[in-house]
Amino acid sequence: MSRNPLIREVPPTSWFLRHPRYMRYMAREVTSLFIGAYCVLLVVAMQRLSAGPAAWQGFLDALRSADSIVFHLLAMAAAFYHAGTWFNATQKAMPLQIGEEFVKGSYISGAHYVVWVALSLVVLFLAGVF
Amino acid sequence: MAKSNKPVVWFPFAAGGTVIAFCMPVIVVLGFLAALGHVPPGLSYEKLHAIASGSLGKLVLLGVIALSLWSSAHRLRCTCYDFGLRADTLIATLLYVAAIVGSIATAVFLLRI
Secondary structure, rough: OEEEEOOOOOOOOOOHHHHHHHHHHHHHHHHHHHHHHHHHHHHHHHHHOOOOOHHHHHHHHHHHHHHHHHHHHHHHEEEHHHHHHHHHHHHHHOOOOOEEEOHHHHHHHHHHHHHHHHHHHHHHHOOOOO | OOOOOOHHHHHHHHHHHHHHHHHHHHHHHHHHHHOOOOOOOOOHHHHHHHHHHHHHHHHHHHHHHHHHHHHHHHHHHHHHHHOOOOOOOHHHHHHHHHHHHHHHHHHHHHOOO
């Protein structure tokens, strides 16, 4: 008598609705859409910058629309969510051992957050935001 | 000996993920200010052109954009697969080619400045 084989039906398009953990994973996956789109915008920005002052001003003017503000809000949410989850993962991805002891995970992630905030403030300062 | 292209794909992915985590939020915030009409002084043509004129500025801009593009391409490939688009070879080829074309285009634009 043969045993029945175990068949797990995994729906390819809705599997992540089964568990909040999968939903969080997919939420992070979706951030790549907005970040990818923003990267394309940066390539366009470099093209406009290389085309001269008028082209650059046209690019800045084109950014000023309701659609663009909504897109920027979504891209900001995606960028911050990606950054937070990335820094939280660093303690798992690169545990640091000094002597016999492992450095506490919260120190590794915390150090990343500190560098991130400092770097962001420096960029904002250099850009003349404050 | 078995050879794998994985390190070639993975190194820029990890580097790009780090670059995106550190740099993308502040870049989008600057873009958001411009979208609101409060263009930061640093985004004026003169300032940005001066930054992109130097070789260090070119290198930083190209590094941030190219690594972010590559990482995004890799992540989008995984996202497509997770949403049930299983034509992985086609999607991977399209996305990686797009990332390479975008990076080369960025380098060309920067060299013109």
